[in-house]
Amino acid sequence: MSVVIPVQVTNHLIRCLSREERNRFLQHCESVNLVFGDILCELDQPIQHVYFPLAGFISLVISMEDHQPLEVGLIGNEGMLGATLALGIADAPLKAVVQGSGSALRMTAAQFQLELRNSPSMLSTLNSYLYVLVMQLSQTAACTHFHEIEPRLARWLLMTHDRAHADHFHLTQEYLADMLGVRRSSITIAAGKLQQQKLISYIRGDINILDRKKLEAVSCECYSLLNDHYARLFP
Amino acid sequence: MSVVIPVQVTNHLIRCLSREERNRFLQHCESVNLVFGDILCELDQPIQHVYFPLAGFISLVISMEDHQPLEVGLIGNEGMLGATLALGIADAPLKAVVQGSGSALRMTAAQFQLELRNSPSMLSTLNSYLYVLVMQLSQTAACTHFHEIEPRLARWLLMTHDRAHADHFHLTQEYLADMLGVRRSSITIAAGKLQQQKLISYIRGDINILDRKKLEAVSCECYSLLNDHYARLFP
DNA sequence: CATTTTATGTGTCGTAGCGCACAGAAAATT
DNA sequence: AATTTTCTGTGCGCTACGACACATAAAATG
Structure with a gap:
């Protein structure tokens, strides 16, 4: 199961581990591409990876019955x-879909649960992350x-910008x-307004973040609140 | 710290413990009244009990800024x-207020965190409960x-009915x-409709559940979904 | 019993956002 | 180049609900 690992492991949670634990941990990881639309787990189905x-x-x-699925959380390299495997439950509490292609x-x-047993710092990192999840939800x-x-x-858009690590997605x-x-069509209108103000450009799905600062001013306070929550637990 | 404990410990989570663990656990509990409006913890403040x-x-x-507080969860004897103390974080992720007077x-x-260390079944019960919380949120x-x-x-009303253990609250x-x-005034209208249909009676805050079955039919599917989630993890 | 406080009923108006429908335009496919 | 598909812009009517206002009536208080 030893696999080529990218030189730069940019995932924050993995970076929280000690050098020793991190190396052991990475030996059991494999590098995969995240492809837009991929379903990584289904509600109530066993978590595979x-x-x-x-x-x-x-x-x-x-x-929801009679509705399009609603997003309740966003996961990037933070x-x-x-x-939830840390809670000892094998099934996924929510459906997860790749929204931005990339790598992971x-x-x-099974291996993850093994690792958790002899990696106390991973467990505590995970616990903090679960705590943040509760606040986020x-x-x-x-x-x-x-x-x-x-x-x-x-x-x-700001949250996505943070996770896409690019001004364009x-x-x-x-x-x-x-x-x-x-x-x-409500998005058409809202995005149109943002575009008028030159905060973003938007051409057939190609989004460019033009003015991040002003975008923060337009967004609701939830953005900075959630960031604060995360920052407090992962300094 | 040994205190008089009610003969019937009707809390489901405590009942999940083995007899031995339960007895040890109860020795460190005290019985208190929950009084409507009591604030039991504040966001980001240390959890006292x-x-x-x-x-x-x-x-x-x-x-929320510029809004009345919104309820995101309801806790009764289930x-x-x-x-979240099981996650090793001392501060409360949400404000908690007593909505229905009673006892607990x-x-x-501090004591709870001690207990957790030598009560594996309490820890696993708690983990399951946290998992349910994520789904609930x-x-x-x-x-x-x-x-x-x-x-x-x-x-x-149904969720409250379940937790109040009485047709009236x-x-x-x-x-x-x-x-x-x-x-x-939106509540006035909605409650009025329920009253017209004889599902509840409502007089100056005194609510009576008259027809539970029909109330379930009127409520959204979320009620049974949440019950199912709970039942699966706490059979 | 008089007064204040609390709780509910109602009513009017404004609006954000929905459902639906359709048209134009860019991209993809043939 | 012609056709189909995908994506966006726009418009219209509708509705649930918000903001605000006020009346009534039951409790609580003096």
Whole structure:
């Protein structure tokens, strides 16, 4: 199972490990491509692998009767998919889909649970991450309910920007609409406003972040709140 | 710290423990009254005690700028407050307020963390509970966004009914409105409809559940989904 | 019993966002 | 180059719900 590992392991959680633990841990990882649309796990189905994104990012979505799936969480190189294995439950609590192509390190669920047993620092890192997840889910619930589409879109673009590590990424309005749980044409309008203000450019799914600072001003406070939560637990 | 413990310990999580562990655990608990409006913990503040409701129930709420706090979770004798201590973080991820007066067992946070170390079955129970919390928060996020007030109110009444262990409880429309994140007069209308259909009666905050079956039919699917999630992990 | 406080019912108006429908335009496919 | 598919812009009517306002009536308080 020893596999070629990228020279730069840019995943924050893995970087939280001591050099020794990290090396042992990486020996059981394999490098994989994340491809847009890939379903990495399904609600209530056994987790096959845990994923540590390096580039690219993963959406946690919840499906509802009579509605498009709604995004409740976003995972990039600041986090991981499969953290709930630390709770000793083998099934996934949410569906996970690749939203931005890129790469990740992954490990089988079984191996990961083995590693957890003799890697206390990984366990504590994971615990902190789960704690952040709880705050993230709560904040997202309130944000989705109270805030308007434009600030929410701005927040989403910022979060994606952080995780894409590039000023440019590709996502259609259709997908954005699903993520935010709104109509496609509502995104057209909100994105149009952001474009008018020269905060982004948007051509058939090709999004460019033009003015990050102003985008932060337009987005709801949830963006900085969530960042603060994360920063406090992962200094 | 040995304290009088009610003969019947009706909290499900404590009942998940083996007889031996349970007895040891209970020796460090004290019995307290939950009084409506009591704030049991504040966001980002150290958790003082963990609470295991026997009767009565606790709301997890998130505060937003320019908005009333929104409820994202409800804790009765099926759960506990303070489970995140199992993640090794001392601060509360959410504010918690008593929504239904009653009683609970409680333990200091410090003692609880000690107990966790030599009570593996408590730890695994807690882990399962945290897993349920993640699912609950996700489902609540989607429900709050997509579903209309009447089904949401019905769901809330059912969940409260389950935790109050009585067909009657007291809550003003003002409070209900805050919990659901809506206007007070929207509750008047929704509750009025439920009353017309003889599903509940509602007189100045005194709520009576008249027809549980039909209330379930009116509520959104989230009610049974959340119950299923819980039942799967705590058979 | 008078007064204040609390809780509910109602009513009016404004609006964000939905559902639906269709048209134009860019990209992909043949 | 012609055709199909994908993506975006736009418009219209509708509705759930918000903001605000006020009336009534039951409790609590003096």
